[in-house]
Amino acid sequence: MKKAGVTLVDVAKLAGVSVMSASRTMSGEGYVSEETRAKVQAAAKQLGYAPNAAARLMKGGKTNVIGVVVNDLTSSVVNCFVTALSEEVRKVGMDLFIYNSLGDMGSGNGARISQMLHGLWDGLVYVLPRMTDDYLETLEKSSSPIVLINYFRHETTLPVVRGDNVNGAHDAVRHLVDLGHRRIGFVRGNAYTGQSDLRERGYMSALSDAGIELDPALVYQGDFSQQSGFDGARELLALDAPPTAIFAANDGMALGVLNAIREKNLRIPEDISVIGFDDIPTAAMTQPPLTTLRHPFGEMAQAAVQELTRRIQGQPGRRQRIEFPSEFIIRASTGPAPACSTSRRSRRQRA
Known part of the structure; x- marks a missing residue:
């Protein structure tokens, strides 16, 4: 904490340098x-001096802070990205400011949030x-530097760093098809970021490639x-012809x-296989461990920063779209399709 009365002049004097150098x-x-x-850093530490960000801003300076705007801090994926961003921001000698919008990214709020946060950061990552x-x-x-992470809903002039969704989902469903599954359920997410639509597209294309007609049910x-x-899953398992595998978005x-x-009272994967997407930390610790797809959080955070x-430095951006392939992680939640789904239904009914 900055000691009362300590100024940059005091730091310069203790360091034996000019105020300009300090x-x-x-x-x-x-x-x-x-x-x-x-010398200056040692003197500042000894005196407990920290630069006044507000004063620096009034002079047109930088805050050396990157803001990160999120919708939901309870999201495991958001936390993975924030952790990775924090590491990358520190590598470039800057600090991180987190703003939780609590889903408040509706019409008219963009200008309000931008004005509220103006001056606190040099650039923003959404x-x-x-x-x-x-x-x-x-x-x-x-006019502020802004980068979006994993935004797919619409084309935009803003730079976007994102992971591949279509090919990853296609790989997941193809894996199930190769295991003999023909009735594959899909639990889609909401349409806010556009990721769910793309994962559904991969799901449908894999079924089509395998000659399997899509069942809307x-x-x-x-x-x-x-x-x-x-x-x-409850609804899908209640069908007269339930799926032998479920892919969740x-x-x-x-x-x-x-x-x-x-x-x-069904067994995984003997009776039904399950695949997720994102490879959050708990995915490897479920019983059985979850087969899923992984986006490289660290590499994506590095590219965004x-x-x-x-x-921020006034240099031209390298690319408007930076896309990373997803990695398919096969664990124990997927296995061959059961030989007879009717026996599985009868066991469920007896349970």
């Missing part, structure tokens, strides 16, 4: 030798943004929550699917 050191702008930088078209348009008109509308996965819903299957810092 200012350049603390602001990170302009050249100073490594020897001078070390993680899995659930935003309206009006909100997106406000961000596109902003096997598709359940979830909302990415564990509860919706549980409800969806995220791991959270897949966890709910696992719970619903256990409730029906690098793209943002280039724009």
